[in-house]
Amino acid sequence: MPPFEKILLKNMETPGYTGSLADYERGGGYQALRKVLGKIPPAEITETVKKSGLRGRGGAGFPTGVKWGFLPKDYQGPKYLCCNADESEPGTFKDRQLIERDPHQMIEGMLLACYAIGVETAYIYIRGEFVLGAQILERALAEARMAGYVGQNILGARTSINIWVHRGAGAYICGEETALLESLEGKRGLPRVKPPFPATHGLYNKPTVVNNVETLANLPHIINRGAEWFAAIGSPPKSSGTRIFCVSGHVKRPGNFEVPMGTTLRELIFEHAGGMRSDKPLKAIIPGGASAPFFTPEHLGVKLDFESVAQAGSMLGSGGVTVMEEGTNMVWAALRLMEFFYHESCGKCTPCREGSSWLVQTMRRIVDGRGRNSDLETLVELCQNIAGRTVCAFGDAEVAPIMSTLKYWRHEYEELIQQAAMSAPAELMMPVMGKH
Numbered sequence: 494m495p496p497f498e499k500i501l502l503k504n505m506e507t508p509g510y511t512g513s514l515a516d517y518e519r520g521g522g523y524q525a526l527r528k529v530l531g532k533i534p535p536a537e538i539t540e541t542v543k544k545s546g547l548r549g550r551g552g553a554g555f556p557t558g559v560k561w562g563f564l565p566k567d568y569q570g571p572k573y574l575c576c577n578a579d580e581s582e583p584g585t586f587k588d589r590q591l592i593e594r595d596p597h598q599m600i601e602g603m604l605l606a607c608y609a610i611g612v613e614t615a616y617i618y619i620r621g622e623f624v625l626g627a628q629i630l631e632r633a634l635a636e637a638r639m640a641g642y643v644g645q646n647i648l649g650a651r652t653s654i655n656i657w658v659h660r661g662a663g664a665y666i667c668g669e670e671t672a673l674l675e676s677l678e679g680k681r682g683l684p685r686v687k688p689p690f691p692a693t694h695g696l697y698n699k700p701t702v703v704n705n706v707e708t709l710a711n712l713p714h715i716i717n718r719g720a721e722w723f724a725a726i727g728s729p730p731k732s733s734g735t736r737i738f739c740v741s742g743h744v745k746r747p748g749n750f751e752v753p754m755g756t757t758l759r760e761l762i763f764e765h766a767g768g769m770r771s772d773k774p775l776k777a778i779i780p781g782g783a784s785a786p787f788f789t790p791e792h793l794g795v796k797l798d799f800e801s802v803a804q805a806g807s808m809l810g811s812g813g814v815t816v817m818e819e820g821t822n823m824v825w826a827a828l829r830l831m832e833f834f835y836h837e838s839c840g841k842c843t844p845c846r847e848g849s850s851w852l853v854q855t856m857r858r859i860v861d862g863r864g865r866n867s868d869l870e871t872l873v874e875l876c877q878n879i880a881g882r883t884v885c886a887f888g889d890a891e892v893a894p895i896m897s898t899l900k901y902w903r904h905e906y907e908e909l910i911q912q913a914a915m916s917a918p919a920e921l922m923m924p925v926m927g928k929h
């Protein structure tokens with residue numbers, strides 16, 4: 494693999510690095526903030542971020558500078574920035590590492606974003622289970638306040654920015670940006686109908702930007718080293734920079750790996766993550782978190798950038814890469830994921846609320862050896878009635894494991910149903926209308 498310089502994990506991989514303010518400053522931390530405060534006009538920062546090609550690392554991959562540009566110009570009232578530290582996507586654990594091991598990198602990124610979009614109050618919405626991460630952030634913010642990086646008149650300039658940590662209660666849906674805003678407002682975390690978008694009607698109905706931890710952590714480096722430097726890394730022009738991939742499952746070395754975008758799945762799994770944990774061959778890969786359709790070993794050559802993964806039929810999503818070896822039952826694997834989505838469906842939209850229950854029941858029946866011939870048709874019909882018919886992208890996410898396992902491993906479903914047919918009395922195999 495060609496050598497490259499890590500951006501986001503570089504500090505924390507330096508021996509002895511603790512993530513303290515002193516350590517961060519020693520490595521050049523807060524220089525980007527010093528460079529811009531009162532010296533470079535905020536609009537120029539947004540332009541730099543646009544030129545860098547940085548796209549959101551939370552899932553959808555929306556261009557960050559373009560998103561900032563949607564905030565109404567010359568708006569006089571309060572505006573907000575929310576750092577999405579919910580990291581609720583199964584198989585994803587990069588934001589946690591960025592928070593726990595190098596909190597100031599993300600905080601400096603937040604300050605730069607606030608400066609660019611004229612925000613004085615920012616929130617970090619962190620999932621409830623990240624107790625340690627929340628404590629580390631509180632400590633880092635206290636250090637940053639003492640040093641004059643956060644608070645009134647930062648570094649003597651006219652800019653004032655306060656950052657507050659808000660702990661969620663642990664719901665997958667609260668990672669979705671509008672549910673996150675509802676939760677932050679003290680309400681039940683349910684997604685809002687869009688439009689209007691948070692850029693105009695966000696937190697407390699005010700213009701708001703929601704950005705992911707990893708997205709924000711890139712900003713100090715872009716400001717320090719320039720848009721052109723960042724834009725040249727990875728798979729320009731549409732997938733610039735590096736990406737932290739969280740590799741889990743049946744590999745020798747599970748963990749977070751920062752690689753330039755465009756690295757192939759083969760290189761990520763077999764070089765960085767050490768290959769398969771036993772001598773069993775690779776069977777399946779989820780390339781971008783539980784919501785991303787499965788890939789097969791045929792996809793090992795796919796480049797990990799937004800376009801290539803989408804063209805191959807999945808999505809880069811949250812960067813959670815789950816690897817499964819030969820011998821894994823794919824119907825069982827899809828059921829496990831479906832059980833998660835059923836548990837986490839917020840209940841707002843009928844197709845998702847009711848459909849997820851039907852999907853789980855049908856999948857369980859197949860796995861338990863009680864499958865019926867009509868079940869595969871039922872699964873497809875249910876999925877078609879959920880995807881694209883919900884307020885948020887949760888609906889599309891929950892059908893992905895079933896639809897993609899049906900696409901590549903339909904025979905495993907059929908085998909389970911045939912085994913059931915051979916062991917069950919004939920009348921049980923008749924489709925029963927309306928009963929699942």
Ligand SMILES: Cc1cc2nc3c(=O)[nH]c(=O)nc-3n(C[C@H](O)[C@H](O)[C@H](O)COP(=O)(O)O)c2cc1C
Nearest residue numbers: 549550551577579580581668669670704705708886
């Ligand atoms: C069901 C669902 C869950 C999501 N969970 C997360 C999450 O845990 N963290 C995150 O950053 N984005 C998550 N997102 C994406 C956010 O809605 C939003 O697009 C993102 O925070 C924007 O930041 P970015 O532009 O920096 O990527 C989720 C989206 C959906 C539909």
